Amino acid sequence: MVEATTVAELCGFIGTLAVRGAPALGAAGAMGVALAAVRGEDIAAAGAILKATRPTAVNLAWGVDKALSALDPVAEALRLAADDVLRNMAIGRHGAGLIAAGSRVLTHCHTGALACVGWGTALGVIRTAWEAGTDLSVWVDETRPWLQGARLTAWELQMLGIPATLVADVMAGSLMASGDVDLVIVGADRIAANGDVANKIGTYQLAVLCHHHAIPFYVAAPLSTFDPATADGASIEVEERSADEVTSFAGVRIAPLGVAALNRAFDVTPAALVAGYVTEEGVFPSPPLWD
Numbered sequence: 001m002v003e004a005t006t007v008a009e010l011c012g013f014i015g016t017l018a019v020r021g022a023p024a025l026g027a028a029g030a031m032g033v034a035l036a037a038v039r040g041e042d043i044a045a046a047g048a049i050l051k052a053t054r055p056t057a058v059n060l061a062w063g064v065d066k067a068l069s070a071l072d073p074v075a076e077a078l079r080l081a082a083d084d085v086l087r088n089m090a091i092g093r094h095g096a097g098l099i100a101a102g103s104r105v106l107t108h109c110h111t112g113a114l115a116c117v118g119w120g121t122a123l124g125v126i127r128t129a130w131e132a133g134t135d136l137s138v139w140v141d142e143t144r145p146w147l148q149g150a151r152l153t154a155w156e157l158q159m160l161g162i163p164a165t166l167v168a169d170v171m172a173g174s175l176m177a178s179g180d181v182d183l184v185i186v187g188a189d190r191i192a193a194n195g196d197v198a199n200k201i202g203t204y205q206l207a208v209l210c211h212h213h214a215i216p217f218y219v220a221a222p223l224s225t226f227d228p229a230t231a232d233g234a235s236i237e238v239e240e241r242s243a244d245e246v247t248s249f250a251g252v253r254i255a256p257l258g259v260a261a262l263n264r265a266f267d268v269t270p271a272a273l274v275a276g277y278v279t280e281e282g283v284f285p286s287p288p289l290w291d
Contacts, residue, residue, distance in 0.1 A: 002018050002019070004032075004035070005035075006035070006039070007032050007035055007036050007039075007041070007046045007049060007050065008049075010028065010031070010032045010035065010050070011032075011049055011050060011053045013028075014028060014050070014053045014054055014060070015053050015054075017146060020115065020148075021110065021111065021114065021115020021116055021187075022057055022058075022059040022115070022121075022187060022188065022189050022190075022221065022222075022224075022225050023059060023084050023087075023088065023115065023116035023117060023121065023222060023224075023225075024114075024115055024116050024117065025054060025057050025059050025060040025063065026059035026060060026062050026063035026080065026084065026224055027063060027077070027080055027081045027084055027116075027117050028050075028060070028063065029047075029050050029051070029059070029060045029061065029062070029063030029064040029067070030063040030064065030066055030067040030073070030076060030077035030080045030081075031063075031067075031077045031081070032046060032047075032050045032064065032067075033046055033047050033050070033064055033067035033068055033073045033077065034067055034073045034074040034076070034077040034078075036073075037073045037074060038074065043067075043068060043073060044068065047064040047065070047067075047068050050064050051064055054239060055237045055239055056189050056190055056198055056236065056237060056238055056239045056265065056266050057189045057190065058189070058190040058224075058225060058227045058230075059189075059222075059224050059225055062224050063077075063080060063224075066080060067080075081117045082117075084116055084117040084118070084222070085116070085117050085118040085119055086280075087222045087223075087280040088116050088117075088118065088119040088120055088121055088124050088222065088280075089119050089124070089128070090280035090281075091121055091124055091125060091220055091221075091222065091278055091279060091280050092119060092120070092124040092125050092127060092128030092129075093128055094278055094279070094280070094281075094282050094283055095122075095124075095125030095128070095129075095185070095218070095220055095278035095283060096125060096128040096129040096132055096134070097129075097283075098125070098183065098185070098216075098218060098276070098278070098283065099125070099126065099129040099134055099136055099183070100134075100182070101134055101135050101136075102135055102136070102182075103134070103136045103137075103182045103183060104136070104137050104138075104139065104180055104181055104182050105126055105136060105137070105138050105139070105181075105182065105183055105184070105185060106138070106139040106141065106172060106175065106181045106183075106184045106206070107122055107123065107126070107138060107139070107140065107141065107149075107153065107184070107185055107186060108141040108143060108149065108169075108184075108186045108199075108200060108202055108203055108206055109141070109143045109148045109149060109153070109186065109187065109199070109200035109202075109203075110123070110143070110148035110149060110151075110152040110153045110156075111123045111124070111153075111186070111187035111220065112124070112127075112152065112153060112156040112157075113156060114152055114156065115152075115187070120156075121187045121220040121221055121222070121278075122185045122186050122187045122218075122219075122220040122278075123153060123156060123157075124220070125185055125218075125220050125278060126138060126157075126162065126185070127160055127162070130160065130162050136162070136163075137162075137163040137164065137165070138157055138162060138163065138164040138165070139164075139165055139167055139172075139175060139180075139181060140153045140154050140157065140164050140165065140166045140167065141167060141168075141169050141172060141202065141206075142166060142167065142168055142169055143169065143200060143202065144169055144202070145245045145246050145249075145263065146245065148200070149166070150166055154166050169202050172205075172206055172209060173209050176209050176210070176212075176213040176215060177213065181213075181215055182215070183215060183216045183217075183218065184206055184207075184210050184215060184216070184217045184218065185217075185218040185219075185220055185278070186199055186200075186203055186206070186217075186218075186219055186220070187199060187219070187220055187221055188219050188220075188221040188225050189225070189266060190225060190227050190230065190236055191219070191221060191225055191226045191227060191277070191287060192227060192230045192231060192232045192233050192235065192236060192271075193226075193227070193228045193229075193230060193231055193232070193287065194231065194232045194233075194271055194287070195271025195274060195277070195286055195287040196232050196233030196234075196236070196268050196269065196270055196271050197219050197233070197268065197269040197271070197274060198233065198236045198238065198266045198267070198268050198269075199219070199266060199267070199269065200265070200266060200267075201264055201265060201266055201267050202267070203266075203267055203269055204267040204268065204269045205267075207269040207270075207273035207274070208273065210273070211273050216275040216276070217269075217273055217274060217275050218274070218275055218276050218277075218278055218283075219269075219274055219276075219277050219278065220277075220278040220279075221277070221278070221279065222279060222280055223279055223280065223281065223288070226279075226287055226288070233268035233269075233270065234268075236266075236268060238264055238265070238266050238267070238268070239264075239265040239266060240262070240263060240264055240265065241263045241264075241265045242263060243260075243261035243262070243263050245263050246261040246262075246263045247259065247261050271286070271287070
């Protein structure tokens with residue numbers, strides 16, 4: 001658990017991924033504006049600083065803007081937080097029917113309750129299906145370099161009692177080739193107007209592999225993650241993080257000193273590779289319309 005008493009502390013938590021996950025960032029953005037309001041600070045300036053911490057994740061800016069436009073930023077932040085749980089549970093209900101009995105589901109990164117205010121998006125779909133009595137198992141990509149799958153997804157599934165097996169990211173193709181994956185479901189950090197999906201690095205290659213092996217590839221996200229102002233994936237700013245995250249592992253250097261390293265935090269999956277978008281309003285074969 002972390003507690004931010006200033007906007008600067010909250011930005012620090014967001015930047016170091018102590019607070020992460022698209023829905024959680026939306027709530028955190030709104031809470032940051034509320035915090036500034038309670039402290040008597042310039043809320044517009046606080047909002048600008050918050051938005052700059054994670055440029056790819058549209059939910060962060062969405063939450064900030066919602067609070068900035070509200071008469072009472074605190075009340076709006078609390079409303080958004082409560083609403084997030086309800087929307088995620090609706091995503092779960094709509095998506096659960098995609099998982100047939102005996103399904104072996106592969107997921108990437110982390111999309112559970114800890115990535116949201118509660119319940120989860122892609123992992124929330126899996127959880128809902130499991131709690132409805134669907135027999136299933138989950139392949140958990142470790143998700144290098146931060147290992148969100150190994151550290152968070154595996155833990156949440158373990159706590160929920162859902163059968164899960166951790167695998168290296170590079171094993172996904174082998175699992176599909178051997179017929180051991182029935183569907184893939186992931187979350188999203190931003191979905192462009194044409195349906196292109198920005199998500200944790202490694203997602204795009206999963207979608208390509210699914211296309212090759214005729215395995216459905218689903219994206220679960222609330223409507224707040226759809227960005228009508230961004231035309232397509234090429235228009236999405238992809239965050240690059242420190243090379244140290246690639247050249248080191250758990251604080252131990254694993255690459256030669258001086259070697260160049262590139263660390264894109266996200267990649268973009270073309271809409272043509274997405275079998276469906278699971279939202280709180282239903283499952284859609286193409287991006288749904290929204291207000």
